[in-house]
Amino acid sequence: MSLLIVGLGNPGNEYRETRHNIGFMVLDSLLEVVGSSWKEKFKGEYTSFSDGYLLKPMTFMNLSGESVQKAAQFFKVKPDMTLVIHDELDLPFGTIALKNGGGLAGHNGLKSIAQHYGTNDFLRLRIGIGRPVHGDVSNYVLSRFGTDDQIILDKVVKGSADAVKDVINNGFEKVAKKYKKASLIS
DSSP: OOEEEEEOOOOSGGGTTBGGGHHHHHHHHHHHHHTOOOEEETTEEEEEETTEEEEEEOSOGGGHHHHHHHHHHHHTOOGGGEEEEEEETTSOTTEEEEEESOOOTTOHHHHHHHHHHTOSOSEEEEEEOOOOSSSOHHHHHTSBOOGGGHHHHHHHHHHHHHHHHHHHHHOHHHHHHHTSSEEOOO
């Protein structure tokens, strides 16, 4: 059965390399591994590989579900075979966690997908970005990573891509135990 791997982010250069676009960063890293290129369809960019599909919704975050639903219907992928890669405020920067279903934690991309699927029961790779000490959460998630964060960011993107490859090769349930709350920096 095919897996639909969705990286969440916002389209446009002004959002490139922001905390909210870490899902896009991981998919771009995976694209290099599968040796393919992006095609435009489903209100997004997608490519196929031997075990499934990669999808970057090119709607804004709060409309991601439109793209995901269109791709899932076309490829006949059910919610429980959809892995959504997204930023997570409730995990420290440098930490990832695999999760099956659950709450949406105020994440507009997850809300949109759940609304279009009619269920919260889809797979997630939560990538910790931490919470801002001061200021507005919206401004924080739409800000770029700092220069000091680049070394950690590179490890996080590579480690997250490795976790996705592990899911592809060994199945979500087995791999989820390994990445329940894993630090990618040491």
